[in-house]
Amino acid sequence: MNNEAISWAARRRNKILNLLGWTALWLASFALATFGPEVFWEQPGFTVAVIVVNLLLGAGVVVANMQHLATVDELERKIALEAMAITLGVGFVAGFTYSLLKGAQLVSFAAGPHHLLVLMALVLLAAMVTAQRRHQ
Structure with a gap:
């Protein structure tokens, strides 16, 4: 090397x-x-x-x-950006959907920011692994 x-x-x-x-x-x-x-x-x-x-x-x-x-190289950057885009989308959709459901009093579960953080971390991890496998 x-x-x-x-x-x-x-x-x-x-x-x-x-x-x-x-x-x-x-x-x-x-x-x-x-x-x-x-x-x-x-x-x-x-x-x-x-x-x-x-x-x-x-x-x-x-x-x-x-x-x-x-x-990072181009492929790693592409994988990371794809995973981040998916994570951002899921975070927005899940957060706003929960907000609408809570506002309409259709859910009784009191979700906090930490729930969204865990969801987004899991989505990011899954998206990174999936993208890595797809681009091998």
Whole structure:
């Protein structure tokens, strides 16, 4: 393996680890913002602060994702973008459909943002695996 290939592989690995780190921090702050007011504190000001941190970490995830996509080849980028498009579509459709059903009082299940997050994570995973298999 030549130095250019090693350098590219190292940059790619660093971008993946960077994305993983930002995602883990964002997910932890999301859980803290969701469950913290019920479990750890009662002050609304602290909740607002944690939500602001969550928003900033979310922006970091977006930037890290863009940087990661810049390091992958065309096929990997195509697979990732297809999976992200499917995930975004499912998230919008499921979220708005639930909102309509809840507004019409046709469902009694009280879904929270964490339910949508889990749904979207599972859809992204399934879409990535499916696309990987299709493009092999």
